């Protein structure tokens with residue numbers, strides 16, 4: 505037992521625990537591609553909230569896939585692929601979300617306090633956002649979203665949170681329209697739900 | 713463009729040349745038909761046709777190599793690009809097996825998966841290297857560049873089991889959330905005190921407190937007989 509000096513313990517803990525709970529890189533990739541079961545996806549989402557390494561790897565994967573996406577073969581239906589147009593919708597806050605009178609979203613941006621429930625409309629889509637205190641990090645927030653309406657799109661939607669036009673966090677929207685972005689620091693953001701066919705934007709979202 | 717012929721009725725040789733021609737048209741930004749290449753994949757994966765595999769390898773190896781070269785990690789890793797390409801194809805075979813083929817309705821979805829595999833192979837090489845340098849284990853360093861997929865799978869299963877056992881011992885011994893953050897931050901995520909302090913804003917008063925909580929925790933763990941015995945066995 506004489507071998508268990510403080511340094512030794514530290515070394516053994518690190519050697520045994522370092523990234524031991526990280527999904528393997530293929531599974532992380534399948535998460536990105538929306539190929540995992542709902543349960544496993546939920547587990548990975550929880551892991552990502554606590555693992556800066558996997559979060560960075562996921563972000564690097566996304567930018568790599570973006571950089572090589574032009575090499576992908578077109579869809580089999582002839583003609584359709586070259587004419588696919590991105591449909592861009594700007595989500596508008598519904599009046600029922602305003603917490604009281606005198607609220608001016610145009611001036612103040614859409615402000616989400618802890619516990620607030622915000623409803624947005626974008627053509628046929630309806631988006632509800634619920635701001636909660638983050639379960640693991642009391643100083644941060646979780647954004648829980650639900651997108652309903654319109655017909656389903658062919659590819660999964662990704663919800664991305666941007667701060668000053670750089671990506672702050674992202675999460676996949678599941679088949680039922682649910683998504684969750686955890687550990688969001690208070691601040692001013694924009695939120696975008698998109699895939700290759702459609703883009704739904706909340707241009708200014710202030711997380712209080 | 714022969715859109716009407718059913719690719720399933722064609723001989724592999726014919727498919728091979730149509731796939732090559734249509735790929736060429738695609739990269740020239742001309743209308744192209746992906747069904748022939750998709751059929752080659754279907755024969756390889758669902759019908760286990762070895763010649764179809766070879767056809768895929770010949771058709772796509774250069775593209776896979778170009779993805780490897782365009783990946784940010786390729787400049788920092790010393791693995792041969794050809795070796796990495798082979799590993800990426802192996803992952804494709806495992807990930808898009810015949811029982812999962814229905815999840816891949818077109819060529820685009822298969823190639824997207826292959827791109828993901830390229831990334832995964834590079835990320836794993838980088839992970840092994842980081843890990844090896846962290847634990848200063850020469851054997852690991854060696855296996856980082858030469859281990860087979862099978863060997864590294866066995867290693868990772870064993871490591872996971874050990875880590876789970878150790879983690880449950882440690883979690884029982886955590887006094888509070890701060891100590892848990894120290895364990896996660898310093899040992900699972902291998903952050904430096906400064907990084908850990910930044911990762912949990914507002915949790916620690918200053919970096920000194922990060923050190924203090926860590927020292928106290930380690931001192932307590934050091935006195936723990938059961939844990940000491942477990943660590944000895946590692």
Ligand SMILES: [Zn+2]
Pocket residue numbers: 523525526527551555556557558559
């Ligand atoms: Zn991780």
